[in-house]
Amino acid sequence: MSELMGVINLDHELDLLNELTYFRCGAAVPFAGRYRLIDFVLSNMANAEMKDIAVFVRRKYRSLMDHLGEGRPWDLDRKRGGLFVLPPDWNDSSDTSHGDLQHMRNNLDFFKRGKAKYILHSGSQHLCKVDFCEAFNYHKETGADVTLIYTKVDQLEPEHDPCLRLEIGEDGFVSNIHHEKDHPNVYMEMFIMEKKFFLEQVRHCIAHGDSYFFRDAIQKNHHNMKIAAYEYKGYHAVINSVESYYKNSLELLCPKNYTSLFKERPVNTKIKYEAPTKYLDSASVNNSLVANGCVIGGSVENSILFRGVKVQKGAKITNSIIMQKCVIGENAVIENVILDKDVNLPPDRMLVGDVKRPFVIAKSSTL
Amino acid sequence: MKKKEVVAMLLAGGQGKRLKGLTKNLAKPAVYFGGTYRIIDFPLSNCSNSGIDTVGVLTQYEPLVLHSYIGVGSDWDMERKDGGVFVLPPHEKEDGSSWYRGTADAIYRNMKFIEQYDPEHILILSGDHIYKMDYDAMLEYHKEKNADCTISVINVTLEEASRFGILNTNEDLSIYEFEEKPEHPKSTLASMGIYLFKWDVLKRHLYEDERNPDSSFDFGKDIIPLMLSNQKVLYAYPFEGYWRDVGTVQSLWQSNMDLLSDNPPLDLNDPTWRIYTRSPNQPAQYIAPDATVTNSVINEGCIVHGNIDHSVLFYGIEVGEGSVITDSVIMPKVKIGKNVRIHKAIVSENLVIEDNTVLGQDRSNEDEILLITEEELSSLNGQGVSVSTNN
Numbered sequence: 001m002s003e004l005m006g007v008i009n010l011d012h013e014l015d016l017l018n019e020l021t022y023f024r025c026g027a028a029v030p031f032a033g034r035y036r037l038i039d040f041v042l043s044n045m046a047n048a049e050m051k052d053i054a055v056f057v058r059r060k061y062r063s064l065m066d067h068l069g070e071g072r073p074w075d076l077d078r079k080r081g082g083l084f085v086l087p088p089d090w091n092d093s094s095d096t097s098h099g100d101l102q103h104m105r106n107n108l109d110f111f112k113r114g115k116a117k118y119i120l121h122s123g124s125q126h127l128c129k130v131d132f133c134e135a136f137n138y139h140k141e142t143g144a145d146v147t148l149i150y151t152k153v154d155q156l157e158p159e160h161d162p163c164l165r166l167e168i169g170e171d172g173f174v175s176n177i178h179h180e181k182d183h184p185n186v187y188m189e190m191f192i193m194e195k196k197f198f199l200e201q202v203r204h205c206i207a208h209g210d211s212y213f214f215r216d217a218i219q220k221n222h223h224n225m226k227i228a229a230y231e232y233k234g235y236h237a238v239i240n241s242v243e244s245y246y247k248n249s250l251e252l253l254c255p256k257n258y259t260s261l262f263k264e265r266p267v268n269t270k271i272k273y274e275a276p277t278k279y280l281d282s283a284s285v286n287n288s289l290v291a292n293g294c295v296i297g298g299s300v301e302n303s304i305l306f307r308g309v310k311v312q313k314g315a316k317i318t319n320s321i322i323m324q325k326c327v328i329g330e331n332a333v334i335e336n337v338i339l340d341k342d343v344n345l346p347p348d349r350m351l352v353g354d355v356k357r358p359f360v361i362a363k364s365s366t367l
Numbered sequence: 368m369k370k371k372e373v374v375a376m377l378l379a380g381g382q383g384k385r386l387k388g389l390t391k392n393l394a395k396p397a398v399y400f401g402g403t404y405r406i407i408d409f410p411l412s413n414c415s416n417s418g419i420d421t422v423g424v425l426t427q428y429e430p431l432v433l434h435s436y437i438g439v440g441s442d443w444d445m446e447r448k449d450g451g452v453f454v455l456p457p458h459e460k461e462d463g464s465s466w467y468r469g470t471a472d473a474i475y476r477n478m479k480f481i482e483q484y485d486p487e488h489i490l491i492l493s494g495d496h497i498y499k500m501d502y503d504a505m506l507e508y509h510k511e512k513n514a515d516c517t518i519s520v521i522n523v524t525l526e527e528a529s530r531f532g533i534l535n536t537n538e539d540l541s542i543y544e545f546e547e548k549p550e551h552p553k554s555t556l557a558s559m560g561i562y563l564f565k566w567d568v569l570k571r572h573l574y575e576d577e578r579n580p581d582s583s584f585d586f587g588k589d590i591i592p593l594m595l596s597n598q599k600v601l602y603a604y605p606f607e608g609y610w611r612d613v614g615t616v617q618s619l620w621q622s623n624m625d626l627l628s629d630n631p632p633l634d635l636n637d638p639t640w641r642i643y644t645r646s647p648n649q650p651a652q653y654i655a656p657d658a659t660v661t662n663s664v665i666n667e668g669c670i671v672h673g674n675i676d677h678s679v680l681f682y683g684i685e686v687g688e689g690s691v692i693t694d695s696v697i698m699p700k701v702k703i704g705k706n707v708r709i710h711k712a713i714v715s716e717n718l719v720i721e722d723n724t725v726l727g728q729d730r731s732n733e734d735e736i737l738l739i740t741e742e743e744l745s746s747l748n749g750q751g752v753s754v755s756t757n758n
Binding site: 032033034073253255258261262266267268269271272273274275276277278279280281282283284285286287288289290291292293295297304305308 | 442629648651653655664679
């Protein structure tokens with residue numbers, strides 16, 4: 001799919017995951033035992049064989065850059081094109097752009113150098129397995145100015161509240177874009193546009209003092225554009241709060257969700273060389289996701305263990321998410337808790353959170 | 368080319384006949400071990416961790432998997448501007464061509480490769496063993512002794528000694544005699560097949576050995592005795608730690624089982640000495656509500672609904688409800704149906720074991736390890752067992 005180049009724009013994503021986003025942006029939050037949230041959109045792009053991908057970042061991007069590196073796990077460490085992580089470094093004194101338009105204005109070279117004629121613009125909060133090739137074919141077939149990717153949500157949850165909704169007319173095109181909370185057509189923050197048209201819109205927005213590309217160029221302008229809507233029907237989750245993070249993580253313990261997220265096309269992530277997980281004689285593990293490098297001597301139920309977690313004998317973990325390299329001491333009890341990386345819980349301690357509002361412990365905390 | 372102090376040459380051409388069906392289409396160093404590794408990961412990772420960045424891998428038997436597995440060596444941090452890992456299969460020369468006739472012959476025929484780096488020392492390794500070893504410490508010892516050749520040795524019991532190449536040494540560990548599988552061993556220092564030579568000395572002996580019409584071109588049988596008869600300085604380097612030859616189905620199984628105790632003799636979780644391997648990139652393993660898993664090593668991508676005890680599961684394996692797996696090694700991507708019983712077996716990769724299959728129960732010889740490959744499974748067809756592969 002060399003016709004399509006990708007932009008992962010993190011500029012508007014607020015870091016709302018409390019302790020989990022104190023020191024990292026939302027896209028870099030660890031997920032499902034071994035991934036970061038950005039891996040899903042990036043893998044979808046890589047699976048569609050997109051060759052040029054830019055990531056627009058503004059703050060707290062150090063851990064993201066460490067994770068992405070040169071893009072090798074996604075086969076994006078290329079001589080021509082590949083992955084570009086573009087931090088806010090702009091020094092043009094004639095620049096009058098604001099908001100996310102700053103990224104577009106100051107990274108024009110990325111768009112111009114890429115040979116692709118179309119761009120796919122996305123965020124990182126909507127976890128899904130969209131086939132971008134199919135969406136792109138739909139865009140070309142309909143001859144629209146822009147195609148928005150959306151999904152119909154049967155059961156709306158609080159995490160859908162901030163999402164935009166698409167009103168779709170009888171002709172199949174988008175007739176309105178709004179924030180009506182009870183509307184099921186959730187816009188997944190992914191659009192496809194011809195690059196030339198996109199750059200014209202960017203220029204127009206900057207000339208008019210705008211500051212948010214999607215809102216100012218597309219949403220406000222929807223009467224003047226032919227906007228197609230591509231419906232996605234597979235696995236979908238929105239991660240924009242601790243509650244939605246916790247809930248959607250534990251829902252992966254349902255085999256249907258696990259299979260639809262992981263078993264078709266691969267999701268790639270940074271490679272770590274951990275040994276396979278070791279279950280000791282005293283281990284008791286049920287209904288859990290476990291990454292490599294763990295040593296489990298205690299009991300683990302309805303939980304997710306990231307890479308390299310040690311659960312000592314007699315420890316009991318229930319309904320919890322334990323991130324990389326945490327050590328859970330002997331006879332410690334954990335329930336409804338999210339432990340960020342490198343937390344060492346001494347023996348016999350007890351941490352219990354609420355079923356709906358888990359207790360979150362920040363990275364590297366000593367307790 | 369930049370000069371290198373040491374170049375390692377890894378002998379990976381062996382067939383490993385005693386591994387039976389496991390090496391039917393695969394060189395022995397490519398055989399799976401420990402839930403995620405191939406045997407060759409151990410010497411390659413040891414090189415990487417010891418700071419040796421130039422490695423020639425000599426292949427011959429069924430090299431396809433091995434070649435693509437090693438690739439450019441980036442998984443072992445060996446994708447380098449100067450040096451790196453090089454696969455060296457036998458090749459044609461002006462004076463005709465032939466297969467590698469022995470371990471020493473394989474080195475002799477790749478002299479040009481070695482000479483590019485003008486090394487002081489040459490490290491000879493084999494792709495047959497599971498162990499963690501700091502070759503740099505051995506090099507220090509080799510230089511301190513000013514040895515022409517240093518051979519790594521491990522202390523075995525007197526009974527075992529008759530199965531190994533035994534080095535008879537003086538008190539200072541200088542070697543005066545090499546005996547291949549002696550009936551009446553005089554020492555219990557067994558050669559581990561790890562040799563460190565001064566390159567110029569080895570080179571002269573390789574030339575001399577090539578001219579000997581009766582030679583079998585083998586390091587143990589020919590080169591070492593020749594060096595001893597030429598009054599060269601040879602030292603034994605004592606190694607302590609876990610070291611296993613996994614050349615038979617029984618020993619491969621046992622070595623996998625050694626990983627399962629609570630404090631295993633071989634620690635694969637040591638962050639200071641990682642064993643690198645090519646990552647299969649699989650999602651986290653899923654252990655279902657009705658599953659039990661104890662005393663086991665399980666890799667990512669597995670979906671376990673059954674009961675696993677004292678077993679090693681590689682990546683991407685599915686175990687259906689009600690199935691019981693004990694004392695077994697299950698290789699990648701095996702799909703095991705419901706109510707299957709597998710006991711004391713090695714199941715080779717990509718097989719599909721249908722519901723209600725029973726393997727390894729009621730065997731006549733309890734010590735025997737059942738090896739399940741496509742062929743063995745086919746022969747069980749019609750006895751209530753049906754089989755297919757899911758390649």
